Amino acid sequence: MKKKEAVIDTEPSYGPAPLFILSFRQRDELAELAAGAGWRVVAARRAAGAERRFLTSGAAVAVIDARGALGEGREAASAIGGAIAANGGALLALVSRGDTTAIGDFYDAGATHFLASPFSEGEFLQALRYAARHAERMAGEWRATAPAEPLGWRLDVTTRSLLLTPGFARLLDVDEHPKLVALWRRIDPTERRAAMASIRRLSATRQATAFAHDLPGLGRIVQHLQYDVKTGRIDALVEPLGSAPEPASVLRDALIGTRDAGSARRWMDRRLADPDGRPLTAMLVALNRFDMVNAAYGRAAGDALLRAAFKRIEEAASGALVARLGGSEFLVAIEDGGSRVDLVAERIVGDLARPFVTGETIAVLGCRIGVAGREPGDTAASLLRRASEALADARASDSATVRVAEAGGREESIDVLAVELRHAIDRREIDILFQPQVSVPTGAIVGVEALARWDHMLLGTIGADILFAAATRADLEIGLSDHIQRITLERAAAWPAALHGLRLSLNLTAGDIARPGFADLFLDRVDASGFPRSRLTVEIVESGLIEDLGMAATLLATLRSAGVRVAIDDFGTGYSSLAYLKSLPLDYLKIDKKLAQDITGTPRDRVVVRGVIDMARSLGLVVIAEGVETQEQLDLLAKEGCQIYQGFLRSGAISIGALVGLMETAP
Template identity: 60%
Template sequence: MSDVAPAPAHPMTGRDRPVFLLSFRQRDELATLAAGAGWRVVAARRGEGADRRFLASGASVAVVDARGAVDDGLAAVRALAGVTGANGGALLVLVSRGDAGRLGEFYDAGATQFLASPMREVEFVQALRFAARHAQRVAGDLPPLAGGGEPLGWRYDPALGSLQVTPALAAMLGLSQAPSLRAVLRHVEAVDRGAMRAALARLRAGIQATAFAHELPGAGRVVEHLQLDARTGRIHALIERLGEVDAGAVVRDALTGVRDAAAARRWIARKLESGGQVGLALAALGRFEMVNTAYGRDAGDAVLRAASARIAEAAREALGKRVLLARMGGAEFLVAVEGVEEAELRSALARIEEALARPFVIGDAIAPIGARIAMTLSRDGDDAPAMLRRASETLAGTGSEQGAAPLDRLALDLRRAMDTGEIELRFQPQVAVATGTIVGVEALARWRHGEFGVVGAETLFAAAERAGLEIALSEHVQRLALADAARWPSPLRALRLSVNVTAADVARAGFADLFLDWVDSSGFPRGRLTVEITEGGLIDDLGEASRLLSELRSAGCRVAIDDFGTGYSSLAYLKALPLDYLKVDRKLTQDITGSARDRIVVRGVIDMARSLGLSVIAEGVENGEQLELLAKEGCQYYQGFLCAGPLTAAELTDLMESR
């Protein structure tokens, strides 16, 4: 097993050492390029512990991909500079051309090589070679990097059905050096096998290098870095130790530092299996989306970190050190505790609620966020998905009366806002699942209000309904979107534009002719336009909606049903309406990582849509696990923060150029 043989006695040089690659958005793509050029790759998506992981990998070259994540990239370079410099390594940084002006900051932080994107594959490979040569020159006679040790790894030959493991892995697991595949798979826990199967599926789909994380007896949490040898068809794995600590503690949310959702599920499952009483408290921040929209993602991230700290402090004051705190995604946090009584858990909830009721400082502003909180205690026969689902259902039923900007005041200001240009547009990318290519955007309205900050589309249209301006606002937003898109620069000229149509539009006499006149006068091509109409907006007059959408389709536009799965007549809509796309509501999308039952529901929606000839767009995709499961079920497109939130045209252009 030359790829994972024990470390030689002499120092490793050049390509004898792996490349350590940190990419916040394109890990697998860059790892595939490096693997195709002959390097072994240890790749990561998160910057936490990058210095430790670099040392443990035995790499001589570290690559930090800062494209689209300049500040995160700078932080990673600062963390890696000391260990790469002390051990004779090279530190290669990838940046977007638009960020080339910040190269001085990367140089000051400790980077040794740079490459600007867009770049050709050969340029990236050549940059790796120069970095490796730099490392060889600098390292000289330095001893091997600390933390390397004897490697853990394996090689599988599918043609022969043979598996070989390194001596260190064989000794750790009590295996022969040529064990059966089943003997090795027994050491991957059931909860982690889905991630393993997804990684192998990526290799079968043509990705040459990828990774997955799991528990390994004797090693704790590990990452298996898989590479496919395109010539022989063999799969090589290099196993990276992340630490020998409790499984619930090793995988942490990159933003807040608390446990992530997968670690929380494992912790709950183990406590339930041991027969303990488990209590859960689920907290969802109130006006978080408005914070993101009004002040930007950095401010939203700061609020999440502050909220995490407040919840942790309140929970530990009430329950002691036995609590587990996890971020479940978005602005939802989980507190889990073993051996708790109902009164004790309710007391903890009250403290958490009080902590989150205090306003948050956002830059120079002070904003009340508020939160909804729900709790549940374990019951006979519970498993982790059942408990989490019950907590989510309880949370959904609590409602939210906090944090809404006064609609009466917004209604009074709305006409002036439209006249003075306070209504602005953002564009959220829609991405092809198979290729990662941005193929279109949805236009979303935002109101930059002098008192309430940036108001999102839901509150904006609620204010319009109260003011009797729903049709006027809808027309204003549609015409603004068409005018903006008609002026897009060349990097955006191939994108589709999706605009929203309301129930009031559907009921408006002659709306199709009016709308097509606006399209043609803007200069935006009908063939690149998609009209989205929400499921709830169609309930009153399905026949009129069908006629209207048929006219728009005949004129060259495409039609999507938005927020599918939130209303009461979904099947009737699919039968009656002329549609091209079905957009799965974000709640269904996020349920796909829940129980097997949740996944079956999402699979049924996707299968039904595809059987009717519709393309499927999943909304609200926030992480790679959701995307992998959606891809497995046949979803063709996605939209969500995994790619990007709503962007200005300039930000969208930068994103397209960086990709």
């Protein structure tokens, strides 16, 4: 970056606001510079989980610093671009001077502004200013009643003194220095728990968060919180989500705006403002592997794929509003709920799983879908944000293709779980179930995969995805992973004689792999439990969670030399499949559920599955198929050379007692 220059008018025109910055550099000078210019910076260093972090930051402007990290920058832009388009924001991409030819890729992914190095501090801050103005204009298209001045407050944690902005004080009809309890009482009692959980999350290691609630006179709002460690203050930016309907023909706009994201959002706002309260469901559809195809075959092939995907989605969602949001994400808005939405989602998943043919190119994409249904007080902004969060969950999931945002907001449920999780770990409420792995040739159960479950008093049975989301919120990822490993090994070491011949598969997280000295710690844990290393397999997920393949390869080689076997899980869902196979010491390859189920699809589907199995076996890997549900799937997988399967055809995840009973009836 060049020498500092004088800066004029760099403060965001709408007052202090959140800014999301993703940088892969050791020292993020951009975050320091933006914070000094009055932005409330939420900084990230990893592409994994970028979409989730951007959404929860409440920011309208995102910055991706791709200088020296072009591949990671492209991946992050693809992840965030859809959320930018869905929520009417701006994305500033920073590239090295020699990488300006990649600007088109960033634009296709959803970037709205660009800056090539070298650039001065003044030029960077000016670019931020223009990006913020763009976000304002985008929001103005469908947030017509947005306030003209900043709404927010500041709390000194030590003295508990509270200061409101003049606009917020006038809106609430209170003094600018009210008592904290007066502001607290404005929040509905049913939403105070989530609000308190958000405030308690703030710490030196987690300096930004947000929560949503209704506010009399303003409707639904989001409060974006940022904690200043040095001053001990909490700053809050209040974002109103309400909007007024525009006078126009709903039907005409639905027809005219089906291919325009802005028109689609305005149409949704009008439907949500209609007092009839009819159902409205937002469905965000993101194509898998599109970036890989686009990079391999060029933009022309990529554009053709997007047009073909749009057509398939329109046909599958007949009668619904469909729009492309940007990048490889699409919006489907359905004036219905329940079984109609389930049917549309099922059709879209099936249609997008079929191979696409453009010219001489054959591409298998698939998709992930996030779904959110209308709730009281919703606007297009709040409904689409929940759908974006559900889509982020689907992308982060090991196996889920469709995620539905929970009624009342998934965030509130995770907030509750995050508060209670430490006590649940201490009280050993996290249980372990075991899903059988079955030999294809003999039908005998040869192993099991350990799966964590929490039977929550209010929320019912909670699986590993939600468990680890809550653990992330509570900064307990390592603690939860350690706990699951310990109790799984303890349970397996105490198996009755009927289970003594089974292999045990145990999942490792990306956080485990990145921990210094984890191999020695893990092996000590295995030996202390008494479970034999020779019957243990560790599974790692293939969906882009491992950032340093060299570090992962070293760790796994150490475990393998100690007698532990290694499996790559959910193969076929991420972008780095071949790199994983070349770099990591593996014994097993587990085919992703969706890929395994494609075996009963078209002849082309079977060619893809056959290619994966042949490639794995040529590398000396045992192939395990997940999610096998029908005898037809099993028969075709057997013909292609699959050696082991797991799925509901034989059994779901079960207790040790049920597993013993199943073993007694097994061949």
